[in-house]
Amino acid sequence: MSRKIIKSKYDLYEEKIETIAEVPSEKEKPLAPNSKLKYVGKDVNRYDGYDKVSGSAIYTIDKVLPNMVFARVMVSPHPHAKIKSIDVSKALKLKGVLHIITNENTSEIPWYYNTSKLFDKHLRYQGDEVACVAAETEKIAEEALSLIKVEYEIMPHVVTAESAMKENAPKIHNNGNFGRPSEYTRGNFDEGIKQADVTIEDTFTTQVEVHNPTEVHCSVVNWDGGKLTVWDSTQSIFSVRDNVAQSLGLNASDVRVVKKYMGGGFGSKLEAGKYTVMAALLAKKIGRPVKAAMNRREMNLSVGNRPDSNQTITIGTKKDGTFTAMSHIAYGVMGAYPSGSSSYWPLRSIYKCPNIKIDNKSIYINAGRARPFRAPGHVQGTFALESIIDDLALKLGMDPIELRLKNYTEVDQDGDVPYTSKLLKEAYEKGAEEIGWKNRNKIPGSQTGEIKTGIGMASQIWWGGGAPPSYATLKLNSDGSAKIFSGTQDIGTGTYTFMQQIAADVLEIPIDKVNVDLGDTGTMPYSGGSGGSMTAPSVSPAVYDAAIQMKQKLISNAAAILEVDESNLIYSSGNISSKNDSSKSIEIKDVVGKIHERVLVTTGARNENPNGYAINSFGAQFAKVEVDTMTGIVRVKKIVAAHDIGRVLNRKTLENQFYGGVIMGLGYALMENRVIDDYTGKVLTTNLHDYKMPTMQDMPDIKVIIVSEEDNLISPTGVKGIGEPAMIPTPGAIANAVFNAIGVRIKSLPITPDKILEALNSKS
């Protein structure tokens, strides 16, 4: 099958990602609809199920190498300080301590886009790294940390955006506390507002949310001469490889990153950690393997978060609800080092509006740096946008869904190109029916009684169409078994399983004959990081292509073996036989057995995305809540998630993602909150007792409705990603349901009992 090399372009926020990629040169015949397939789209059990339920799955934190030692990182106890001196002599004398690295004995390794170093004397948040100790045991390493004497020059700190934006605020970086702004204009906002009959403006705020995956961030490193192997709890093995190689001045080919199982990331594990590089430096010096692991406290200080936001939205409409202008003026904290905190994208993209003005500012504060977190910007942006749209609907006397449909767009508002598919209308219809939309309070808050119920909804847009380059290698063995290798990773989302399903369906062989190995930069073809809901839509076409090629290769080999013309051969259920002569038939394992190498190998590639189309996923979630007006407690009773996500690959893993996204959205809407004490600049929520996440008892009834079938314009597998869409609309839907119940708008997340009672009091 012929190939070509392209410059692959993929938009993610403002970033225009360009990479060179090999892709199939022809458009491939798509995978059959799910109704005609044995495995794809079905309830297939997880490939990795046995390992995970038996306890035999080895995660990076479980990895033990002979002669391995342990590293622990010492972090700044102050939100803002300079290191005047470090004295490690006492720590080095502790029995079992092997080596300590600090800024004094480590070459300057740039970090955070060159705004800092691996060890920076200027410490910009509580959690900034000061030293790293290697010792025989983790306990000795920990004890050694307490023996390191550091003299700090304490500097004034600033931990809120509002104070960091003030002119005389303490400066976190030389050029001030403002990061790169996000500005955008479409049409003319001022003109658009003039055309409006009705305008609405309001300000919404959201809190900082912390990823808190259950497995802590950790690496195990081992040198073999000049070559380094890193076992890492990561969502992106190739990013870690490149980050580590660059930091240590190595060729990427000399760094091998391996990840088999990892215990959750949600965006916080897409890059190499400082601890990984420190472990490598220590391992080099000591000549032994090193394990470096964060603890839960550090997880809540240092490894990322969803930035907060303060969003002021203005919308102008005609009397009939047609939007004439929208603006989104916002700021949010990105922590002490460059990241982003913008939240405007849903407003910019989901509704039809000719005049848009956007100005989002990202602010430095003395706190842990933000990282991507499950639909960065979209969750907070959707909460604000969908809240104000419900308020607007009330003002206009329209049904909230009717107002959304009034501004529905069939073309991408930025590029003026059609979507490969958009079934948001269908999601509205099915979701509304399932939740009982017509039963919502026509007048919000009109129920009498202490417990009030409400119904609300919110819409969602995301990218998640996938892109090349992504490759998968397929081997077929002479026992009839197959094995897939790909440098993607399964972060729990079901990558192993859908790859197995696709190969089994294309080759028409039993699924248990197909094995999958993922997550090794040293031996596997490239695939991208598992973020952005990109994995399934990028990887599934690659494995499909590999299997299609394998089928063709088998037919060609069978033709030679059977001495029958290829065109006369039929492939069916792992058998190849002649159309004309039934005696001429061969099983595929025998085909492989007859050839010299006893193995056939193909490598498949993700196709090029179609030109002239936008690829987005869409969905709507509906929430039913109960609000206790005496205690202010909100109970989410039901969530309906109706989504357009292209083809369903596996119903079980799909539901995993949706339930998990919804409950994460519920936690964000109602309880999760990183709290920093303004006076001391220290984080008060550094463990899972103080940082509350939802338990099984907080779980509502959740119903998942998929309104789409395969989208063959995107790829032969027709898949859109689902990890992020699952969470985006949940908080907005809950907020709107709360409004529908009590008739007062809570404009600030999390929606806590205190805020509910305060709002109810101010109403009465």
Added chain:
Amino acid sequence: MIPEHKFINADNIEDVLRLLNENDNAKVIAGGTDIIPGFHIDSARFKEIELLIDINKIKDFNSIELADNHLSIGASSNFTQIINDPNVNKYFPLLVNAVSQIGSHQIRNRATIGGNFINNAPCADSVPALLIYNAVLEIKSIIETKEIPLSEFLLKQYQTALNTNEVVTRVKLPFLNENYSGKFYKLGRRRGVAISRISLAVLMKKSNGIIEDVRIAGGAVTPIGTRFTKIEDMMKGKAAKSDLFKEAAQKIGEQILELTGLRWSSIYKLPVVQQKIYQLLEEINLEMNSVNKNEN
């Protein structure tokens, strides 16, 4: 990190008392669900410990026994044991209600009744229930065995009347006559495995519509678990009516404010506590009325 310490698995109470007497920095450990996470987060409360005396193996510490006029609960009885004990369920249901909402199942399998109040944390959920049942603690030292009401044992936050050479051996709950009716209420930060923001226990006894006895206690709303005895006294002998319940709720709010001072959380908590106390009193009263009717 767990600090280095000496550890002794005690076989009998005498050994415990002797060890406590000999070591100033000894601490008794049972479930460990307070001490061990305390170690981990480097809590100042557990800094000086040199010796841990484990009492899990001592039967006298974790048996639940019926006595003539009271139920005697070993101080190291864990919550699961208490929840499953037929006598606690029969005679002291509010205690079962309270402890079954503490922590997670795993925690309840380890955490003990003694451990819940021994550190006098404001949010100890068993305390309001124990207070309204007039719990009396049996305390032993090498010198003596004494009894002291829980209400006198709890001094202030993280401080009790326990001396370093003493150990709480049993919690004694005097039987009530059967005309009492009561309720326990807890409001947590989330539904499952929640620490209390508010916990309340109320017990009432009526005769011909007149309140003979009423007991009201709160947790997490005052610096330590507290009985509102002044308000109870005010209510006694009066007719069980909504107006009285409102007045009581109002006064309890005032007393909480006096005890606690105005904090950011009081703006939320006070009205909820007042409303809830009123509601609990009303509900108990209504239930008692309907029971009486059924009997007639």
Added chain:
Amino acid sequence: MKIKFTLNKKKVTAEVESTERLIDLLRNKFQLMGTKEGCSIGECGACTILMDGKAVNSCLVLAEQIEGAEIITIEGIADGEQLHPIQENFIKAGAIQCGFCTPGMVVSSYELLNENPEPNEEEIKEAIAGNLCRCTGYKQIIDAVKISAEQLRDSK
């Protein structure tokens, strides 16, 4: 100090330090890596094991405290390679995602069904609320416990 206890039905002895917790003993000395550490303070349940038949957080037990105890870890739930029905049903119900919380979930479910063979949904939630899962949204875990309860009842 030296302690004796039963680990996954075998009698074992171990030299333990006062600074060791049960989870450290299991993972470091016995290399039983199925017991996971999530929060270290008894909030997440990833380290749940059975101690004398009761589900407890192994991060909240000192190694010294298990003298004479019967400990069962996730590795002791299956019969060799033959998974316990609860484990099988976790797979069938799709109750797993990243899998890091799964061993603790399985152990909590195991204790629940030993103590209460017919739990209703509220009882399941109550019993397993001490096990946090950041991925699955819990629903399929509840399903797995429900199917297991039926299956275990039928097989009796």
